Amino acid sequence: MAERSSMELPSTQLIPGLPNDVAMQCLARVPRIHHPILSLVCKSWRFTLRCSPALFATRSHLRTTQTFLYLNLRINSASHWFTFLQRPNSPNTRNPVLLPPIPSRPIGAAYAVLGHKIYVIGGSINDIPSNHVWVFDCWFNCWEVGPRMKISREFAAAGVVGGRIYVMGGCVVDNWVRSMNWAEVFDPVSGSWSAFPSQIEVRDKWMHASTVMDGRVYAMADRGGVVYDVGAGQWGSVPKRLDLGWRGRAAVVGGVLYCYDYLGKIRGYDVKEDVWKELKGVENRLPRFLCGATMVNFDERLCVVWEGKGSSKEIQIMCAEIKVRKDENGDLSGTLIWSDAIHLVPNGASIVHCMAVDI
Incomplete structure (x- = not known):
């Protein structure tokens, strides 16, 4: 730098x-x-x-930026980062580009995309929770050391609202410092973290998923989870229907949260209606993922990434893009734009996280 x-x-x-x-x-x-x-x-x-x-x-x-998919894979116990570029006029051609490795290997880190940078927040290193933050600059393909949080975290929730990163949980509230800093916010202008008030009854330890909908950060815990309304500065509980239906790694597109249900079908949750609905039109075009799949909002399209079939030595990393719509009745439908293998990796590799960045 x-x-x-x-x-x-x-x-x-x-x-x-x-x-x-x-x-x-x-x-x-x-x-x-x-x-x-x-x-x-x-x-x-x-x-x-x-x-x-x-x-x-x-x-x-x-406004000539393009959306790129960034994928973190665990291969042979090591963390590898790739970006995938789409060739114009040839949607079935993908070129995986290997990115520089992160200097440390945090397990259970939280992820956030702010502008052209990816933030890898906390996680455990050698089984010790960390307050480190690593920042990947997608403009120049390099890692930077970010400002440290006030406390160490692993398996925390993270979300971006109003150009700031909000994190919560991922720590044992066993002393005054952790209690006061259970929730923190990062301001890129000042380049520092600061605590914001949280209620005692919402301070769960581990968060297994998180997202942002309508200016609210949803942090899913083992016992329901919490919602933080950034504009109002208020805490609330996750709706029961959302908690019962949310499985795996979800993505929000057009104000609807999409994930796979226990039958391996894609369903969408409308927070305003408090109801889950099946995504019609792709039932026979994609595999049924009983254990879920990784999803991300890719330029207002639903992008699904999963570990596909392979040989005894390699497996395919598969990807699909779906154009999703909600009609006047609130029903959800999707059109599969493309689905193909985007990379071959050694057998046993797994997807840690995927993100979409405009650059």
Whole structure:
């Protein structure tokens, strides 16, 4: 990071005959999948494409960003990170890119995406809970050390609301410090964590899942879990129907939370109606996951990732994208856009987490 920040943009013109700010807008319109080829044109282009924050800021301003899938896999007891790029006009072609490994290997960490950065929060290292935070900069494919939390956590809940990261749980409330800091919020502007009030009766230890819906952070515990309304600053209980129907790793798309039920079907929960409904239209297009599958909101489409079939030495990491809709009656339907293997990994590998980031 220090090396990158110390470099300056070359004084030569990026495109002969054009001011550099205009040339920057031209480069910003090129899909990122083509950046490796563009970087071969000249040194100034290579620097701009790899090291210039101005390029990514211009992409955001022009709304030419693309959504990329980031996947954390556990392979042979080691953590591996990949990103998957979609080739234009060829939806069945995927190129997994191996990312730098995280400096430590936390187990049971919480994850959050804030802007172009992925936050890996807490987790246990050598069976000891940690308050460390690692940050992956998706612009420049590098890890940074983030500000530490006030207390150590593992299997905590995390959610992003209003440009801030809220975490709760993942610790034993056995002293005053843990009690006062059971819930913390990270402000990227100040770059620091601070505690926010929580009620004694909501301070469960472990959280097995979390999400954000309508400005509220839902933290699912073994005994129901809690809801924190960020705008109102109020705590509440998770609706009973949501608690009974939530299985595995869920994703919120269009205000509806999707996950697999105990029969292996995708169902959606509408928090306003407090009801679960089956997602129609994909019943015979995807496997039935009795143990669930990993889901993520991928550019307002439901993305499902799972460990597929393989040989005695390798298994396939499968992925599917589903366009979901809710009609005027509140019924849910989906259209399978594509489904294919995106990577081959050694047998025994498992999916830890997946995220979608706009860059």
